[in-house]
Amino acid sequence: MEIFKQTNYDFIGKKWPFIILSLVLTAAGFVSLFIKGGPKYGIDFNGGALMDVSFLKRPSAEAIRSALRQKISGEIEVQEVSGKQEVLIQTGARDDKALQIVRGDMISTLDSAFNPGANSQKLDINTSGQATLADRLRDPLGRAGVGLNEDQLQTLTKAIMNYRDTPSVHSGLVASLDDLSSVPGVTPKVLDVIKQECQAGNFAIRSVEIVGPKIGADLRQQAINVVLIALAAMLVYIAFRFEWIYGVAAVIAVFHDTLITIGLFSLFNKQIDLTVIAALLTLVGYSMNDTIVTFDRIRENLKLQVRGSFTDIVNLSINQTLSRTVLTSGLTFLTAISLLLFGGQVLSGFSFALVVGIIVGTYSSIFVASPILIFWQGLAEGRTSQGRSPAPAGRTSSVSDKGVKTVKPVKTAK
Amino acid sequence: MKTNLRYKFLFIVGVVLVCIYGIIGLPKSKEELIANWHERIHLGLDLSGGTYLVIQVQQQDAFNQEASSGADRIKDAIRKANIPVGEVSVGEAKDLQDAKSAAILVKGIPATSAGSFRSLVNEQLAEWVLTQQNPTDYRLTLKPTAALALWKNTLDLSKNTIDKKINALGLTEATVQQRREDADSELLVQMPGVDDPARVKQIIQTAGVLELYDVKGGPFQSRDEALAQNGGVLPVGTKLIGQPPTGAAGSRGGGVYLVARTPVVRGPDIRDAKPESGQLPGSWSTGFVLSQEAAKRFADFTASHIGSPLAIVLDGKVLQAPSIKNQISDQGVIEGQPTQQDANDLALNLKAGSLPASVKYEQEDTVGPSLGADSIREGFYAGIAGVLAVIVVMLVYYKKSGINATLALVLNAIILVACLSYFDAVLTLPGIAGIILTIGMAVDSNVLIFERIREELRAGKAIIPAVDAGFAKAFLTIIDTHITTVVSCAILFLFGSGPVKGFAVTLVIGLVANVFTAVFVSKAIFEWELSRPKPVEALSI
DSSP, X not given: OOSOSSOOOOTTTTHHXXXXXXXXXXXXXXXXXXXXXXXXXXXXXXXXXXXEEEESSOOOHHHHHHHHHTTOOSOEEEEEETTTTEEEEEEOOOOHHHHHHHHHHHHHHHHHHHSTTOOTTSEETXXXXXXXXXXXXXXXXXXXXXXXXXXXXXXXXXXXXXXHHOXXXXXXXOSOGGGGGGSTTOXXXXXXXXXXXXXXXXXXXXXXXXXXXXXXXXXXXXXXXXXXXXXXXXXXXXXXXXXXXXXXXXXXXXXXXXXXXXXXXXXXXXXXXXXXXXXXHHXXXXXXXXXXXXXXXXXXXXXXXXXXXXXXXXXXXXXXXXXXXXXXXXXXXXXXXXXXXXXXXXXXXXXXXXXXXXXXXXXXXXXXXXXXXXXXXXXXXXXSSSSOXXXXXXXXXXXXXXXXXXXXXOOOOO | OHHHHHHHHHHHHHHHHXXXXXXXXXXXXXXXXXXXXXXXXXXXXXXXXXXXXXXXXXXXXXXXXXXXXXXXXXXXXXXXXXXOOSEEEEEOOOSGGGGGGOEEEEEOOOGGXXXXXXXXXXXXXXXXXXXXXETTEEEEEEOXXXXXXXXXXXXXXXXXXXXXXXHHTTOTTOEEEEOSOGGGOEEEEXXXXXXXXXXXXXXXXXXXXXXXXXXXXXXXXXXXXXHHHTTTSOOTTEEEEEEOOBSGXXXXXXXXXXXXXXXXXXXXXXXXXXXXXXXXXXXXXXXXXEOHHHHHHHHHHHHHTTTSBEEEEETTEEEEOOBOOSOOOSEEEEEEESSHHHHHHHHHHHHHOOOSSOEEEEEEEEEOHHHHHHHHHHHHHHHHHHHHHHHXXXXXXXXXXHHHHHHHHHHHHHHHHHHHHHTTOEEOHHHXXXXXXXXXXXXXXXXXXXXXXXXXXXXXXXXHHHHHHHHHHHHHXXXXXXXXXXXXXXXXXXXXXXXXXXXXXXXXXXXXHHHIIIIIIHHHHHHHHHTSSSOOSSOOO
């Protein structure tokens, strides 16, 4: 099967709609960033607390927010996770001392709001760890005459925890203590002791992330530095392998990709956290790849002294690599989409950045990087028209290839 | 070509076997296979569940402590040398950035004694730099080399002490490392399986400094009463230590004891400690054992102080003040621990010793086990979906050569996982995303090669030269593209924290493995197909 057999589209000629699209997207991004006062940083960069809570029956976001507002000061954001009885609760930045108690405060507030009638003496089995459960049950089990040595106690509590945490079956929540009778080792006597000492609350804490202000500020600075260093490193490498104008063109294209991606994050109100920066850096690499493949072909065609103007050569190179470009982008896009659809909520920002970035990165090689080369070429030669000249076998002095050894027979562009 | 090919295949099979061994060892049963797998592939905290703490060691405490003992030393020396002095005090550093500016302040040295003062300083405080503020006042700060050494020592000691405390809790898989360069004074604690770090944090905070003091007077109701009893001023060689309120809801109020200035037994003298059942049923105590040298000192002391009270002071507060009944040499008991866990924690803190400086928690990440399991499952599904999509497209688009590409991909994945195992790298959720991405990007190499081969065939070349040319021409492009992605991963690795580092590592390993599979292995498979006795009419590509 071959979709792109010897195509001959005039990509460069049709660049203007795409360049305008780019400008529009970039402008939209900037406007959004401006209105919202900068990108929406996650707690990695802002500091604060992020708690992932799953409920037996999820209350409304507003109910959760108003319950928390009683004890937690500052910004509180509650985001519902689609398709699950789960919410993400995020509090704004605060100083170290306040951060230490915010975890306890959040849990106790949620407890009093959503575990009505809870007995404060009993251990909530849905928010406790295995070790705490073992410690709690050890003496009562002994008193009830259930003779368990330490190993057996640990195995029993581990089995209970495994039951509770089975992915997608209970996902960390025990609905009622009676359900535990199906766990190996839980005899009726043991179940009685458990009922006496524990209770099953209505929610479980899936994860907690608390970031202090110092780390947040450090990371923000580093993120910017890192992206800039990566771009600079690419520039140097490409300038070394090709010529410096190729390096500049490639970097501008990648920079454009990054800006549009960040702008889209702002438009869609998505948070930028550390994994998103990782995705951005991956995109930088990926977009470079794409641009290099095209440049490689341009260089090869120049070496072969293909007949035609520089614009024609660029067009030819793009057409020749079109099959590969579409296929690779398509396949990488497929993997990114499957990450977005199936990869879960933790990676959602990351997957979104990849999906957007792959699309933008692919078209930027064709409609941003290459036109820059041609534009520069035009400038250097002092020609007013788009690089079309009556001169033979189009190699000119400013955009050349180093170290040409032999001149191969001229191949005509079909 | 035939023997060459045989060696190539032997090499490839060898690589595959080494990889499979790296992943699952030599299992004799299914259980062993699963056990080996779990042992060799380390899961990050975001997949296994656990807690990750970033602790900032408050160096200023250590520096202030150093200044304080230096001040004591120079004060003694000044007194012994009979040099008149106004006041010796400590200029404390308030926070981490100013830690090194902790200073000893000496005021009121008359100009005539300046010379002898300076020689005293050279003798007693050799590591301090003396600056004269005005004719009678001086300020001493640590020399840069000494300050650096203290900084590093504090960091190391904190790291070791926290490590001991955490291990003593039974968390054998936990690790404590220095987070970045010394200048940051940060420690990274990773505790797999811990979903509530409250107890660990509590234990880290508790200093566990135990001291036994000879009680001179008390208990008094308050500091003022203690002073009043002694004519308004403390007798020479004594100090006051408070006792926190005890009993149910502080019913028995706290008090103040007058004790000797230096303790009979200090923290470092304790050799061992363990929880014990208390005198009354259901109560708990912590017993401790002294070192040999301290035991001798203690034996002498108790023998000569029978009947008088001994203050047991923990972290600067009086716990109990029982009377000495008979000579005790090396063992002691602290009674009245509310639960077995408290007795246990106290024993733990006594054994581990105290932290040289207090700590601040910069970051705390806890992932519960249910989220970890869900993440693995979701990552797995995304991976399967992605890989299947890629394989289907390759087969449809490149026909039989698609099989070639699929084999290369599978090998790529195996090498990737094996490298993770051999390098003891940690697999995190972004790491799984890295693997999935590698598959997408890896296929690019094959696409580059296959497109080239198609072009060469179209240009009229025969099959074998076309394949050779395809590989040769695509090789440089493949190297170029891989290097750029590797560079961005290297930067990510240097800059990122745990999970992001995991992503960079898997992506880099995947890319490097990809050069091997796409170029060497794919070519070998083509060569094998083309060297078979029945000549190939047309290449299925």
